[in-house]
Amino acid sequence: xxxxxxxxxxxxxxxxxxxxxxxxxxxxxxxxxxxxxxxxxxxxxxxxxxxxxxxxxxxxxxxxxxxxxxxxxxxxxxxxxxxxxxxxxxxxxxxxxxxxxxxxxxxxxxxxxxxxxxxxxxxxxxxxxxxxxxxxxxxxxxxxxxxxxxxxxxxxxxxxxxxxxxxxxxxxxxxxxxxxxxxxxxxxxxxxxxxx
Amino acid sequence: xxxxxxxxxxxxxxxxxxxxxxxxxxxxxxxxxxxxxxxxxxxxxxxxxxxxxxxxxxxxxxxxxxxxxxxxxxxxxxxxxxxxxxxxxxxxxxxxxxxxxxxxxxxxxxxxxxxxxxxxxxxxxxxxxxxxxxxxxxxxxxxxxxxxxxxxxxxxxxxxxxxxxxxxxxxxxxxxxxxxxxxxxxxxxxxxxxxxxxxxxxxxxxxxxxxxxxxxxxxxxxxxxxxxxxxxxxxxxxxxxxxxxxxxxxxxxxxxxxxxxxxxxxxxxxxxxxxxxxxxxxxxxxxxxxxxxxxxxxxxxxxxxxxxxxxxxxxxxxxxxxxxxxxxxxxxxxxxxxxxxxxxxxxxxxxxxxxxxxxxxxxxxxxxxxxxxxxxxxxxxxxxxxxxxxxxxxxxxxxxxxxxxxxxxxxxxxxxxxxxxxxxxxxxxxxxxxxxxxxxxxxxxxxxxxxxxxxxxxxxxxxxxxxxxxxxxxxxxxxxxxxxxxxxxxxxxxxxxxxxxxxxxxxxxxxxxxxxxxxxxxxxxxxxxxxxxxxxxxxxxxxxxxxxxxxxxxxxxxxxxxxxxxxxxxxxxxxxxxxxxxxxxxxxxxxxxxxxxxxxxxxxxxxx
Numbered sequence: 001x002x003x004x005x006x007x008x009x010x011x012x013x014x015x016x017x018x019x020x021x022x023x024x025x026x027x028x029x030x031x032x033x034x035x036x037x038x039x040x041x042x043x044x045x046x047x048x049x050x051x052x053x054x055x056x057x058x059x060x061x062x063x064x065x066x067x068x069x070x071x072x073x074x075x076x077x078x079x080x081x082x083x084x085x086x087x088x089x090x091x092x093x094x095x096x097x098x099x100x101x102x103x104x105x106x107x108x109x110x111x112x113x114x115x116x117x118x119x120x121x122x123x124x125x126x127x128x129x130x131x132x133x134x135x136x137x138x139x140x141x142x143x144x145x146x147x148x149x150x151x152x153x154x155x156x157x158x159x160x161x162x163x164x165x166x167x168x169x170x171x172x173x174x175x176x177x178x179x180x181x182x183x184x185x186x187x188x189x190x191x192x193x194x195x196x
Numbered sequence: 197x198x199x200x201x202x203x204x205x206x207x208x209x210x211x212x213x214x215x216x217x218x219x220x221x222x223x224x225x226x227x228x229x230x231x232x233x234x235x236x237x238x239x240x241x242x243x244x245x246x247x248x249x250x251x252x253x254x255x256x257x258x259x260x261x262x263x264x265x266x267x268x269x270x271x272x273x274x275x276x277x278x279x280x281x282x283x284x285x286x287x288x289x290x291x292x293x294x295x296x297x298x299x300x301x302x303x304x305x306x307x308x309x310x311x312x313x314x315x316x317x318x319x320x321x322x323x324x325x326x327x328x329x330x331x332x333x334x335x336x337x338x339x340x341x342x343x344x345x346x347x348x349x350x351x352x353x354x355x356x357x358x359x360x361x362x363x364x365x366x367x368x369x370x371x372x373x374x375x376x377x378x379x380x381x382x383x384x385x386x387x388x389x390x391x392x393x394x395x396x397x398x399x400x401x402x403x404x405x406x407x408x409x410x411x412x413x414x415x416x417x418x419x420x421x422x423x424x425x426x427x428x429x430x431x432x433x434x435x436x437x438x439x440x441x442x443x444x445x446x447x448x449x450x451x452x453x454x455x456x457x458x459x460x461x462x463x464x465x466x467x468x469x470x471x472x473x474x475x476x477x478x479x480x481x482x483x484x485x486x487x488x489x490x491x492x493x494x495x496x497x498x499x500x501x502x503x504x505x506x507x508x509x510x511x512x513x514x515x516x517x518x519x520x521x522x523x524x525x526x527x528x529x530x531x532x533x534x535x536x537x538x539x540x541x542x543x544x545x546x547x548x549x550x551x552x553x554x555x556x557x558x559x560x561x562x563x564x565x566x567x568x569x570x571x572x573x574x575x576x577x578x579x580x581x582x583x584x585x586x587x588x589x590x591x592x593x594x595x596x597x598x599x600x601x602x603x604x605x606x607x608x609x610x611x612x613x614x615x616x617x618x619x620x621x622x623x624x625x626x627x628x629x630x631x632x633x634x635x636x637x638x639x640x641x642x643x644x645x646x647x648x649x650x651x652x653x654x655x656x657x658x659x660x661x662x663x664x665x666x667x668x669x670x671x672x673x674x675x676x677x678x679x680x681x682x683x684x685x686x687x688x689x690x691x692x693x694x695x696x697x698x699x700x701x702x703x704x705x706x707x708x709x710x711x712x713x714x715x716x717x718x719x720x721x722x723x724x725x726x727x728x729x730x731x732x733x734x735x736x737x738x739x740x741x742x743x744x745x746x747x748x749x750x751x752x753x754x755x756x757x758x759x760x761x762x763x764x765x766x767x768x769x770x771x772x773x774x775x776x777x778x779x780x781x782x783x784x785x786x787x788x789x790x791x792x793x794x795x796x797x798x799x800x801x802x803x804x
Contacts, residue, residue: 010559011561020206020378023206023378024206027204027205027206027380032380033206033378033379033380034344034377034378034379034450035206035377035378035379036373036376036377036378037208037376037378038320038321038372038376045559045561045562045564045769046559046560046561046562047559056457057454058343058344058449058450058451058453058454059447059450059451059453059454059532060344060373060377060378060379060447060450061373061531061532062532063531063532063533063536063550064533064549064550064551064552065550065552066532066550076556076557076559077556077559079554079556080554080556080559082552082554083550083551083552083553083554099772100557100558100559100560101562101767101769102558102559102560102562102598102599103557104763104767104769104771104772104773105599105600105763105764105767106764107599108557108558109557110557111555111556111557119554123552141783
């Protein structure tokens, strides 16, 4: 068994934390797990991507067209990572654009949202979520990554138990924010239930 | 603390190396931070501060040295005195350290010394993608190459043992995709004890010519011994069966394993874990058993050339493929796609590379909202002539390359802004303003500044002093009051240093006061001779952590005349266009207070 997901977003959105939670939960459930992340220059508002792979895997990165899903915290980043997902795969993406600073300067253009979504839907299964709204509802925009984890769990993209992910969230996040994050997880999960 | 735990954990490759050093009961760890190596030393630093905080004795010594050369020298002395030492650095750091370790190889060590080089194929965060495996051959130092975090930990421990056996420092070579990969690592028991070394006089350790001539053959004897070990080492092993062979090492092994599995290839894989010296006998046997062989390795044909020499010397008639076959190139990192494609071709299997074209606008990293470097760059651009040359240096401020600042024209390496500033000021009639960060200044800027003073070069040096080594993760540097172990340190007074070496024109400014900054830069440019401006303001990421409350700014739409200076010239990422209106994203605004000074219509106001 091999399962691979790519978690993508913009520096500061908690992409690496989310990927770490998935990886630790996979180990809890007894799976082999490998993961890759990029640090350094990528942290300064640049795009961030992490690959998490479980099962009979060795490589920390995936070949194009082989990831089971892209979990993106931002629409443009979902598009950027589209080549990685397989044809029958899933792209779960948040719908709130973060405009790259260079675009504000008039260098390059942020594509129309509908264009992004159409392009993704042409290639594979697209699932949209307004994770910003749900995170605010949970109590803070900073819980957005956990909203996305809730949604990912509801979609059963990886064979990891829900209680393992919740358990890791509780261990990873400072105690005073646990309640807020558990709520964020539930909201993400419920949102996906509504769509099905 | 997870790094001090036991049992199976998910660890970063770099954390695994730190843990390996702790399991090997390391006594001394030194470094200069650099991506992708930083988390090795940062983990050790965290352990030291954690133990100190829990009132326990820290059983090792750790130091963020001023540069990689000093880091190696410190550790070499410790290892010569019988202690176990680990020194870690990014690949280009090895260039700085090379003067020390090329001769250190002659002298050798007594306690084990592991030198970690973290290479960066594809230059994810570096100025080049040099392959440091060549240093092992160049210096005649044994080298191990792990493929994943578990191996990174195991090989760190093995490297200490090997180093002690050979009395030679051992190189542990990783790449970004090993350093920054996470995987399951089994943590064994820790048994850390504080030890004291002893320097024994009378050894061959003063490398005057007569001694060096004696030591070089000794080194070569040690390497022959290492070659024997390499032939016997379980780190070099063969798996699988078939008429064709694959030889690989490092991260490429992972791609090979999955390709062989997914493509249903029948073959033998020779996995090389100790890649210098190569296990010549084992490789010869492998070559003899194969009809043809392909070598899968990133960057230079290091294994390939070694293997071809072995084939030639042992008169083995086998075709060996590598660089130049299919998409196997000497530049950039390998990916599963590249390896799958090459192996499919080599073994006559079907593999269609997926090629989905997307047009995604790039999102390069930028200076953070509230970054004081932005204020400095804005001020400089306001007063410097159009054709001013801006030599730059290694740090966050290299991002000044991007528009609208474009305050980066030339960059070689750490400290090069000042050395090249000397050269440009001599070679041209243009104004020259060199930018260098504080940590970089202490690392390699000082000798160049002394050169500039002594030869009376006429240009401006702006030292961007944000009180930390920001880009690599806020490690302390010699200007700080606390060191990497959390102990009190003696902060170096930069202004006194600069004045002390004889710079006649020195100004210290806070760039967040734009008027003051502009005037100071103007005066520095007009000064006939070398001038230094220390532009001092803390890194905003650190300041935000310390400050509980912050004011934020917004745009008074009635006053805003849409001139967009704030966006096109100042370019703080907190600003954005909402239809026709310029707005400030309150979540990104840090309240640094610089933008109100930029707005010609006083339209930027504090949110009450």
